Structures are given as C-alpha cells and as structure tokens.
Amino acid sequence: MIEILVDDCFLIGQILECGQSFRYKHIENNIYDIIAYDKRLRINQVGKHVYMDCSIEDYNSLWVRYFDMDRNYEQIQSILVKMDPILKKAVIEKRGLRILRQAPFEMLLTFILSQNKAIPQIKVLVERLCETYGQVVLDQYGTYYTFPTVDRLVDVSVEDWRRLKVGFRAPYLYDAIQKVAQGVIDFITIEKMLDNSARDRLMEISGVGQKVADCILLFAFGRIEVFPLDVWVRRMMTHAYFNDQNVSDQIILEFADRYFKGFGGLAQQYLFYYARDHQIGK
DNA sequence: ATCCAGGTCTGTT
C-alpha cells in the first residue's frame, strides 16, 4: 500500500466515471477497483490522500503514466474556466477528472464496441469479451479477467464474435485484430505520428471512423488536443456555441480546434461528462 | 411497441 498526495485536480470518482474507462468497479464511497495492464488496482481517496494497493515500483513504472500524473491540470483548468461561462460551469462541476493513458489495443476494440451503444451496455460487452478471451487472475480481492492480447484473439472468427452479441460490430473487430496481428496497424509507429496521419492510419480499419480514431488518440496516447465528436458532445457544442442550430461536424470540429487552443480533448471530456449527467439537448 | 444508444458504411442526390 502506498500513499500519494494530490492537488484539487485528482478525484478518483470523476476520473473513472467521466466515461473514458469501462473496466472499473465502484466498491464504496471513494474506493474503486481498476483493471488495467493486466493488473488490478484497489484505490481509495480521502481528500488529498490517495491510497493505492500496489508497490512503489508499480506506481512509478505504471500508474504515474496511467493517471497522467506529470501533467499540470490546475494550470490547464485555469485557462479553460476563463473561456466562457458554460465551459466554466462544466469544468468546475467535473473538476478532478484526468485523461487516462489506457492500452491502445484495448481502446481500439473498446471504442469499436462503443458505437451506437449506451455506456452501461459497452461495459457489459467489454466485460464479456474479457471473461471469454482474457486470462483469469486470482489476487487477494478475488478473481478478475485481463483484457485479451492480440495473439489470443487472432483466431476468433466473425461468427465467434456474433456469439458474443456484438452485433454488426463483429466484422469490425475481426478486421481490427487482423490488422494489428499483421503489423499493418502498429501502435509504436502510430504513437510517433502526427495527429492527422495517426488518425488516417487508424481509419484504415473497417469500422473505425473519425470519432473512434480520436478516442484512441485521446485515451491511449494522451493527445489532449484531439476532440472526439459524439452525440453528447455535439448536443453540448450546438447548445453552448451555435445557439442550438444544427451545424455540420466539420463546422464544430473546426471551431473546437481554434477555440480550445490545444486543450480540445480535455475540454471535450468536461463537456461530455457534463452533458451526459444533465441530459443536455435531450 | 417504438425509439435510441460515446458511429460507420453504403448508396443516392
């Protein structure tokens, strides 16, 4: 068990429940279990004190990066709250969230599964995927399942995927896995590419459009300038900046790029969480 | 029953 002192920009509930992670469990109050990188982390936050049930070695080599601890969120927040009253409200209310660095392969499959699904259902699908093809691990809190590797999934057929009730996403998953297995999609390479080329590369996968590609860039590679545009963010953006008019994706994306000045992805997450919580635009 | 969900693909204008 280790103890970490955090600033106001670390609230474990906000971090996990803002919609970026699907593999966490709420135990009680401010206690959560997270499954990431084949490990389970029990985490408990009491004010500025965060207790993680892991070794200091794991914290330094894994969780510092996972929780994006080296980024100064207070500084970015102070910029965002000055922009306009609506963004300010969202940032203040959802303060404490951070952009996690999750495994790229996991983000790829998870956000393919996410399309046209509600968040609780995405969780069910991801969990079913892990229970079926992941590795079972026993620790002091019981058993859990890791997110499966490419090797474990490469022989899973479209039919097999259908049996997991992933619906029309079955061929998408299959194509994504084949391309990763063959090295056509290589995350080491993608990590080094500029946003636009990286996005284009990811979009070579069938079933990966701009939104899913941008989720991967944001949630796996910490590219906080990238702005995934989904139904909730669209509702929030048209409400906040376009007088509830129906404008094209292109217009919204160009506006976001210019307006949020390199912090679009982070702004997007505050807005997404706020919009979903308050059912903005429904 | 009908609609909708952290979209994308395909086929028409």
Add this chain to the structure above:
DNA sequence: AACAGACATGGA
C-alpha cells in the same frame, strides 16, 4: 460534399 438508411442488441 452532403444526406438518408441500414446495421445487432438491449434498455427505457
């Protein structure tokens, strides 16, 4: 380039 429908599945 912009727009409609289809696509599986499950919950409201």
